[in-house]
Amino acid sequence: MALVAGIMIYAGTRNSSAGEQATIPPTQAAPSLSAPPATEDWPRWGVTHTQYSADQDTPEVREAAVGILAREPMLQNQHIMGWGAGNPEPSPGRYDFRDLDRRMKMMSDSRSIPVITLCCAPDWMKGGTAGRTDWSKNHTTAPRREHFDDYAKLAATVAKRYPTVKHFMVWNEFKGFWNQAANRWDAEAYTELYNKVYDALKKVNPEIKVGGPYVPIDHHDPRIGTSEVSGPWGVVDQRVLDAIEYWIKHKKGAEFVVVDGATMTKEQEQPLPDEFGATAKFSAITTWLRQKSGDLPVWWAEYYVEPENTGWSEEKVAAVQATAMMEFARSGVTTALYWNPQKKPAGECHGCVWVPGRGDEMPMAGLLSGFVKWFPTNAKLEQVTTSDPKVRVLAQPNQMVMVNTTDAELTATVDGKPFTFKAYEIKWSQRGPA
Incomplete structure (x- = not known):
């Protein structure tokens, strides 16, 4: 998926065969947040920052991007290592939060x-050399299991440094x-790590909300295999459902359940029956998650269409x-995060929220802020009619x-009013009293 590419972009700029040698300043004051x-x-909607974002750009571009994001307060997510952040603990007990501080600010x-x-983990917790980071x-x-307590x-430590953060995946x-050997996800090991992290975060602040398992919901061509969850868009890999x-x-506790996924099948890497119809997968998975988890809030950490x-x-x-976001809203998703608001350091940026190097607003910006404003988690949805099923409406x-x-x-x-649409046009229209 895109996140592997994202972390490897980071690696490409900071990698050597021996790994990157850490240089840690003696003191690092926590940022004022x-x-x-x-x-x-x-708000329900938000973004996940990755390798490139406006915190690394000029002050003018940063200001423009901050303005776009601040228009309607939304969720913003950042990983602690990779995707724009360096190794936070290159050696045991020695921390380097410079990248993470800048992004959090x-x-x-x-x-x-x-x-x-x-995510992710310092090399010394994985059998690597303390003081070095092998991004490859x-x-x-x-x-490793013997370092679950260290993680x-x-x-x-991260939770204490950023006390304004109350939600952790x-x-x-x-x-x-x-x-x-078993050809399946190692849910046992993951859950062991999760439970240790859950306990550690709750000791910092019982009000912190923690979620997992953040597993990718892969699916196959509908003609291949069987599963608890399927549709015209495909058949979910049962091993994923078993892991969830x-x-x-076996979890100690959780305030929400997290997954991610794409509309494309694993085989053809294409959405079925088409790009719009395939978004029904998101509703089907969300419904299953709510049923199985006792109606825990459902988070989609990433989604690809x-x-x-x-x-x-x-x-x-x-x-x-927009069609995918309609599916999320109708099925009762609590949070859906748009991956990668800035995909490159400069130039044209397909699907980005702003233009790198300039800060100009792109179509996704208005879509996100519009959904934050009008369709937060507890928005009351109403059924309206459309004379043409090719027009989707929320x-x-x-x-x-x-x-x-x-x-x-x-x-x-x-909704009783005539509208003319250009190709793939999105329109907003006021309802109710003027």
């Missing part, structure tokens, strides 16, 4: 509800937790994204958003 803004409702300045993903191996390796201690996509159920049964090298226009990207008492899912202009009556 503003308290998250008070919101009437949980930008998140604070842009009025975020901050989230931290506790980082994304595939979990801490939990690191998690607690444990690990990322089960990286390194694959049982090769193990975690649900565009196959690689498609050449989609920005308008089509936004249209398919409505609440005061606003609705509509998407033309075709590459041609069309006219449709939605």
